Amino acid sequence: MLENEVAALIIDTLNLRVDPSSIDPQAPLFNEGLGLDSIDALELAMSISKKYGFQLRSNDENNANIFTSLSSLSKHIESCRTT
Amino acid sequence: MNHLPLTISADPERIVAWCNNEPRSLSRLLMDARTLDGQLPDRSCLINLCENRYRFLVGLIAGILKGQKIVLPPGRANEDLKRLQQRYESIYCLTDTDTRQGDIEIHRYVDPISSDPIEQTIPEVPSAKPLFELFTSGSTGKATPHQKSWGTLWEGARLTGVRLGLDNLTQAAVLATVPPQHMFGLEASILLPLRWGLSVSSEQPLFAADIAASLEKLPAPRILVTTPLHLRNCVEEGIKLPQTAFFLSATSTLSPTLAARAEKLFDTQVLEIYGSTETGAIATRRPALESDWSLLPGITLNQEPKAWRVTAAHLPQSILLSDRLKKTSEHQFILLGRDSDMVKIAGKRASLEDLNLRLQSLDGVEDGVFFLPGQRSASVPRLTAFVVSNSLDEQEIALALREQLDPAFLPRPLFKVDRLPRSATGKLPQSALVALFKQCGAKQ
Numbered sequence: 001m002l003e004n005e006v007a008a009l010i011i012d013t014l015n016l017r018v019d020p021s022s023i024d025p026q027a028p029l030f031n032e033g034l035g036l037d038s039i040d041a042l043e044l045a046m047s048i049s050k051k052y053g054f055q056l057r058s059n060d061e062n063n064a065n066i067f068t069s070l071s072s073l074s075k076h077i078e079s080c081r082t083t
Numbered sequence: 084m085n086h087l088p089l090t091i092s093a094d095p096e097r098i099v100a101w102c103n104n105e106p107r108s109l110s111r112l113l114m115d116a117r118t119l120d121g122q123l124p125d126r127s128c129l130i131n132l133c134e135n136r137y138r139f140l141v142g143l144i145a146g147i148l149k150g151q152k153i154v155l156p157p158g159r160a161n162e163d164l165k166r167l168q169q170r171y172e173s174i175y176c177l178t179d180t181d182t183r184q185g186d187i188e189i190h191r192y193v194d195p196i197s198s199d200p201i202e203q204t205i206p207e208v209p210s211a212k213p214l215f216e217l218f219t220s221g222s223t224g225k226a227t228p229h230q231k232s233w234g235t236l237w238e239g240a241r242l243t244g245v246r247l248g249l250d251n252l253t254q255a256a257v258l259a260t261v262p263p264q265h266m267f268g269l270e271a272s273i274l275l276p277l278r279w280g281l282s283v284s285s286e287q288p289l290f291a292a293d294i295a296a297s298l299e300k301l302p303a304p305r306i307l308v309t310t311p312l313h314l315r316n317c318v319e320e321g322i323k324l325p326q327t328a329f330f331l332s333a334t335s336t337l338s339p340t341l342a343a344r345a346e347k348l349f350d351t352q353v354l355e356i357y358g359s360t361e362t363g364a365i366a367t368r369r370p371a372l373e374s375d376w377s378l379l380p381g382i383t384l385n386q387e388p389k390a391w392r393v394t395a396a397h398l399p400q401s402i403l404l405s406d407r408l409k410k411t412s413e414h415q416f417i418l419l420g421r422d423s424d425m426v427k428i429a430g431k432r433a434s435l436e437d438l439n440l441r442l443q444s445l446d447g448v449e450d451g452v453f454f455l456p457g458q459r460s461a462s463v464p465r466l467t468a469f470v471v472s473n474s475l476d477e478q479e480i481a482l483a484l485r486e487q488l489d490p491a492f493l494p495r496p497l498f499k500v501d502r503l504p505r506s507a508t509g510k511l512p513q514s515a516l517v518a519l520f521k522q523c524g525a526k527q
Contacts, residue, residue, distance in 0.1 A: 015465065015496050017477065017496030019478075037489075039491065040490075041289060042316050045316065045320075046319055055290065056292065057290060058289055058290060
């Protein structure tokens with residue numbers, strides 16, 4: 001399932017050392033949730049573009065939608081991937 | 084008390100900002116600021132959290148007009164705001180995005196309804212009054228406040244602008260990938276435009292494709308204010324960017340290779356600023372061509388037994404730097420490194436000692452230490468932590484740290500260990516931590 005694959009990619013890219021299944025698909029990835037910041041977002045963007053063949057764009061100025069949760073990020077990847 | 088103008092040009096039709104392709108004139112900006120001034124609560128301090136740079140600018144001017152101190156917090160964590168609330172009794176947040184429900188008073192920014200601008204005079208700002216407060220450490224707690232007067236910021240922007248040749252680029256439009264709440268972002272995307280009559284984009288793009296799109300919306304000549312991290316993202320994604328006059332980078336040291344690749348790929352000049360929250364910008368260089376930093380005019384560096392001291396007419400007092408450096412000529416120097424206790428991640432500084440104290444004071448943590456490993460390949464440095472705990476697992480410790488620290492300083496990863504390799508005197512030699520890091524990494 002793509003969600004598990006993306007969870008593994010996040011953990012691998014960001015060196016988080018948590019169990020992929022422990023990431024709540026609906027929980028926010030940033031701040032309150034996994035505590036990611038914009039550096040993580042950029043690192044992730046590069047991993048995602050390598051693996052799924054598209055460049056991340058923010059939906060809005062503060063990038064809120066895509067990174068709302070693992071679930072929303074996975075859906076976004078699903079709809080944009082070229083590989 | 085002496086005063087300085089809020090902005091250099093009195094032409095009311097001059098474009099000061101771009102909001103989604105739409106120009107905002109100086110008179111519109113001043114009118115919006117006066118409208119907001121009338122709505123803001125009667126408090127002594129305003130925390131300006133606006134993410135849209137035009138709204139940030141409106142909020143900043145409204146705060147100045149109302150005589151409120153503008154506080155730019157080290158982070159957005161609730162903890163950061165709570166501490167500010169303890170520091171100032173009469174404080175509130177101005178925000179255009181935040182939906183947090185906390186103890187702190189929130190004033191939500193509402194875009195004023197556009198109407199025909201009426202004649203506006205340029206506000207005069209007291210030059211010596213400490214109007215702004217910024218913080219140095221990104222970790223909470225010991226974050227040290229620094230006061231800035233309009234005079235200091237204004238003159239700093241003049242010196243930087245002269246060096247960057249802004250006198251020939253007064254029509255330029257600035258796009259910044261950094262927030263205006265930190266010193267570099269404030270200087271480069273707010274003060275330079277006000278001081279030199281440039282316009283600024285309301286956007287703060289993150290990804291390479293966003294940066295390209297935001298630049299496309301601006302007229303030439305364009306200036307991109309950014310960081311090595313965003314730059315690397317643009318280079319590695321091989322994105323196409325519209326023509327720019329130059330890039331201005333700061334927050335962490337830019338590698339000469341990356342700078343040279345960016346110059347070639349984007350057919351531009353990549354310039355770098357050296358500075359700190361305490362001093363503001365003090366030197367520049369073009370890393371693709373030179374390793375030496377050139378001091379801005381009027382700034383002097385003097386060696387003292389423990390550190391270098393920066394003196395300048397526009398700084399209210401001289402300031403000791405936390406970087407080690409070597410002078411190569413009267414006005415030039417090279418950077419050698421940082422004081423070993425200080426770490427700088429994503430432009431935020433923290434003291435390792437302070438981070439360690441916070442880790443060690445968590446409930447259920449017996450011992451712990453932060454460690455900055457050698458740089459991971461093609462990545463920004465991130466901290467690691469080793470923690471001894473009988474009752475908590477790694478995720479619980481990480482969760483507790485999230486309450487305490489800016490995300491930039493959260494350990495990636497955090498290793499739980501049986502004990503720390505403390506020497507007989509209780510010290511933790513760097514070599515022992517390096518060995519422990521290798522050992523933990525191998526187990527992973």
